Amino acid sequence: MLTLDIRQQLGTFTLNTCFAAPAGQITVLFGRSGAGKTSLINAISGLSRPDQGHITLADRTLFCTTRALCLPPEARRIGYVFQDARLFPHYRVAGNLNYGRPATVTEATFTHIVELLDIGHLLDRYPKDLSGGEKQRVAIGRALLSAPQLLLMDEPLASLDLPRKQELLPYLERLAKETDIPIVYVTHSLDEVLHLADRIVLLEAGDVIANGPTAEVWNSDAMRPWLGEQAHSTLLDAQFVAHHPDYPLSKLQVCADQFLWVSQVAATPQQSIRIRIFASDISLAQERPVKSSIRNILPVQVVRIARTATQVEVLLGLGRCQLWAHITPWAADELALEVGMTLYAQLKSVSVTQEDWRAQPLPLA
Amino acid sequence: MTEWLGSYATEAIWLSLKVASVAVLASLPVGIAVAWLLARHRFVGKALLDSVIHLPLVLPPVVIGYLLLVVMGQQGWLGRWLDEQLGLSFSFNWQGASLAAAVVGFPLMVRAIRLAFESVDPKLEAAARTLGANRWRVFATITLPLTLPGILTGAVLAFARSLGEFGATITFVSNIPGETRTLPLAMYSFIETPGAEAQAAWLCAIAIVIALASLLASEWLTRYTRARLGGQC
Numbered sequence: 001m002l003t004l005d006i007r008q009q010l011g012t013f014t015l016n017t018c019f020a021a022p023a024g025q026i027t028v029l030f031g032r033s034g035a036g037k038t039s040l041i042n043a044i045s046g047l048s049r050p051d052q053g054h055i056t057l058a059d060r061t062l063f064c065t066t067r068a069l070c071l072p073p074e075a076r077r078i079g080y081v082f083q084d085a086r087l088f089p090h091y092r093v094a095g096n097l098n099y100g101r102p103a104t105v106t107e108a109t110f111t112h113i114v115e116l117l118d119i120g121h122l123l124d125r126y127p128k129d130l131s132g133g134e135k136q137r138v139a140i141g142r143a144l145l146s147a148p149q150l151l152l153m154d155e156p157l158a159s160l161d162l163p164r165k166q167e168l169l170p171y172l173e174r175l176a177k178e179t180d181i182p183i184v185y186v187t188h189s190l191d192e193v194l195h196l197a198d199r200i201v202l203l204e205a206g207d208v209i210a211n212g213p214t215a216e217v218w219n220s221d222a223m224r225p226w227l228g229e230q231a232h233s234t235l236l237d238a239q240f241v242a243h244h245p246d247y248p249l250s251k252l253q254v255c256a257d258q259f260l261w262v263s264q265v266a267a268t269p270q271q272s273i274r275i276r277i278f279a280s281d282i283s284l285a286q287e288r289p290v291k292s293s294i295r296n297i298l299p300v301q302v303v304r305i306a307r308t309a310t311q312v313e314v315l316l317g318l319g320r321c322q323l324w325a326h327i328t329p330w331a332a333d334e335l336a337l338e339v340g341m342t343l344y345a346q347l348k349s350v351s352v353t354q355e356d357w358r359a360q361p362l363p364l365a
Numbered sequence: 366m367t368e369w370l371g372s373y374a375t376e377a378i379w380l381s382l383k384v385a386s387v388a389v390l391a392s393l394p395v396g397i398a399v400a401w402l403l404a405r406h407r408f409v410g411k412a413l414l415d416s417v418i419h420l421p422l423v424l425p426p427v428v429i430g431y432l433l434l435v436v437m438g439q440q441g442w443l444g445r446w447l448d449e450q451l452g453l454s455f456s457f458n459w460q461g462a463s464l465a466a467a468v469v470g471f472p473l474m475v476r477a478i479r480l481a482f483e484s485v486d487p488k489l490e491a492a493a494r495t496l497g498a499n500r501w502r503v504f505a506t507i508t509l510p511l512t513l514p515g516i517l518t519g520a521v522l523a524f525a526r527s528l529g530e531f532g533a534t535i536t537f538v539s540n541i542p543g544e545t546r547t548l549p550l551a552m553y554s555f556i557e558t559p560g561a562e563a564q565a566a567w568l569c570a571i572a573i574v575i576a577l578a579s580l581l582a583s584e585w586l587t588r589y590t591r592a593r594l595g596g597q598c
Contacts, residue, residue: 012535015406038539046494046495047491047494072494072499073491073495074495074496074497074498074499075492076495077497078495079495079496080495081491082488082492084481084488086489086492087490088485088492088493089490090510090511099493099496099498099506100493100495100497100498102497112562137385142496143495145498146495146496146497258400
C-alpha cells in the first residue's frame, strides 16, 4: 500500500494530492496533460522533492517533511517505467535488465519475467536495434527486476503507435494479474483506463477531484467532461454466471440481483468482468416490451433528469447501481418523465471491455 | 631511423611523444573533473573559471611560458615548494615540457569533454537512480561511458596540440637536447643551423604524419563508439 499526502508548487499551480494505492491493484492517475500526473510520480519516485507532506510505502516512510526525511531515489525501491523507455544505449538488453537487479532476484525470477514479457530473443541486442514496443517491454522488465515495492508507469504506451499499443497491452494485463505490489499508472487514454484500472485517481490542475474504484469514478460526474456525448457510458462490475446452453451467449450478474446476457466470454464462474453500457444504447419503455429482439430488459427507476440542447440524459436506478440513458426530448415528453417513476430499460448492446480492445481499434486513444 | 635522420631528430621525436603522452594522461583526470563541473554545476565564479581555462588558447604562448617560469620554475613560489616537499621539479627538464604542453592543451581537452557531458541525457541518469544506483555508480556506469567519445576526442586534440607546443616550452624549459628539445624545437634548431635543411624538412613531414594519424584515430574512435551507442535511447 502506497499512501501519500503532498503539496508542491509547480509553475502556475500547486500539486495538492492525497490518495492511497493498494497492493496488487493498478491505480490509474488520470487527467489532461499538465494536470500534474508526471510531477506527482516524480515526487513519489524521489526524482523531485515536494514542498510539504509525506509518502509512505508499505511500512517505510519515503518522505516526510515533519521528520525532515527524504530518501534518495536509489533507496526507495520503486520501479519506474518512463514514457520514453530510457534504456541505457551502451548496455545490451541483458545488461539493461540486470542493471538494477539485486542479488536476491533469482535466476528463476529473471527467466520468468523475461518469458512474461517475451524478450528472451532480444537479450544480446543493443537498444538501438529494438522496436518501440520491444524497448518498452525491456524497460518494464528492467523495472520489475529491480525487485520494487511499487511500480510507477508513466504513459508507457503513449509513445507507441496503435499496433504496438495493442501488442503491449496484453503484457500489462498479465503483469497486473501476477503482481502483488501497488502499480501507479499514468495515462490520459480512456481505453487504458478501461482495460487496466482497478482504481482511478482523477487529477485536475494538481488537485484530486475524484478517487475510488474504477466503476465508481467512471460513473461519477467528475468523469463527464472526458466522456462527451458519444462515449457517455456506465461501467458495471459483473460476475460471470453461466453460458447459454444453445446460443453463444453468457449470463452475467450485476447490481446484486440483476442478470444480463452478453456475447459469449471466456470466463470461469464467479469471475469478475467489467462491462460498459453506452447511454445511447439504452431505450426506455413504460411497459415491459414483449416479444422484443432485445434480450436485456431491466426494470429501473428514474433518479435524475438532465436536459441538454439536443437530448435528455436520464439517470436510472437499477438495484444497487445506476445507469445513464440518453433519449430525445420528444420521447421524454411522450413518456412524461418524472423522477421516481418506474420504467423498463432495453439494453441494445453491452460491451465487455476486454473484448472491445481486440475487436476494434482504440477509438479514444 | 637514426642513420638517415640523425640522432638529434630521432631523440626529438621520441621525446615529443613522451612529453605529449604524459601531458595528456596526467591532465585527463583534472580535465574530466573540470569539464564535469562546468557542464553540470552552477557555482560562483564559473564564468571566471571558464575564461581562465580558455586563456591559453588566446594568450601568446610566450606569456604562458613566462608565467610558468615565474610560478613553477626553480625560483617560483609553487615550483620551489613542490621541489622541497615532493621532490617534483619542473625546471629545465622534460617534466617541465610536459607541464607546458598540458597547460596549452587543457582548454581543448576540457571543451570537448564538457560538450560530451552536456550531451548525456540526464533522464538516463535519473532512470539509473530509480534502479538503485547511487550518484557514484551512475557516474561510473552511465555518465562516464556515454562521455567516452568526447573524452577520446579531447585527449587526441590535447595530444596534437601538445606535440606542436613551441613558445611556452622554449620560454619555460629552454631548448636542451635530449631533455626539452621536442620536435618543434628540434626543427627550429635545424632551420637555424646552416646545412640542416633536409633534417628540418624530414621533421616537418613527420610532424604532419603524427598529427594526421592522431586526428584519424580520433575520428575512427568516435565513429566506432557512436555506431555502438546508436544515439540516445
